[in-house]
Amino acid sequence: MGANSDSPTATPPAARHPLLRGYLDHLANERRLSRHTVESYGRDITALTSLAGAAPLDRLGAHEIRRFVAQLHARGLDGRSLARMLSAWRGFYHYLARDHGYAANPCVGIRAPRSAKKLPGALSPDEAAQLMNVEGAGVLVARDKAILELFYSSGLRLSELTGLSLRDLNLRDATVQVTGKGSKTRIVPIGSHALAALKAWLPQREPLAPAGQDAVFVSARGTRLSGGAVQRRVKYWARRFGLAGKVHPHVLRHSFASHVLQSSGDLRAVQEMLGHASISTTQVYTHLDFQHLAKAYDAAHPRAKKRS
Secondary structure, three states, rough: OOOOOOOOOOOOOOOOOOOHHHHHHHHHHOOOHHHHHHHHHHHHHHHHHHOOOOOOOOOOHHHHHHHHHHHHHHOOEEEEEHHHHHHHHHHHHHHHHHOOOOOOOOOOOOOOOOOOOOEEEEEEEEHHHOOOOOOOOHHHHHHHHHHHHHHHHHHOHHHHHHEEEEEHHOOOOEEEEEOOHHHOEEHHHHHEEHHHHHHHHHHHHHOOOOOOOOOOOEEOOEOOOHHHHHHHHHHHHHHHHOOOOOOOOHHHHHHHHHHHHHHHHOOOHHHHOOOOOOOOHHOOOHHHHHHHHHHHHHHHOHHHOOOO
């Protein structure tokens, strides 16, 4: 069962793979997937047909699929890319079983190798405090300060912050109701600095927002602020404070989680505030905390100091 040297990212040759052409038509016309998504499926499944070479697809078993995954991994594909590819292969075989009588799906139960977990970036507490020190006159300065403070105070995702409406704020209880991934809602506390910034911003928001506009954060034209606009404002203030290249909304979310965990050690509370479905997702911040402790150890412990 040979494998040829075709690139796994080549364009699917429809003449050689009529079953693939039929599947891509199914994705585009029946499932109504975007052209970009269909093309991505095509590239991933072409990798399978290239690796299979002359072997018929209905003769491939789990052993061959595992070997193909190992070959792609050896070429440098990471676990995330391989998991996506296996998902495409499984979907293809499901289609072949449904419409072309294939008896088995050899990809079922096969998992991609795990990628090395990349730790999220985070500001130091001093850097975060510096970024929160937004000062100046003007309605947009007040808005930007409220945005930065709320990101760092409550660990919101960018889409969660831009999706906030006035009814989501409870300034009396100092909480905000957030709609996160999977349309799940959660209640998150608002810190005192963020609460003060919101109270300063909301009266200045009123002249900007037209009747019926309930977005918490609006543009100078009164429209709901987009994610791109928020990112640009965060980068603007980062440059003002000499933090260019280090700061974007997700860095502020990571900084929130890391700093709360460092001070409280309460992993469950951080999980709830971030809206993580699994605590294993939140546990990455324990590694950030360990890095912080390791640096302190290296700087202070006499046995950690290098001999000259």
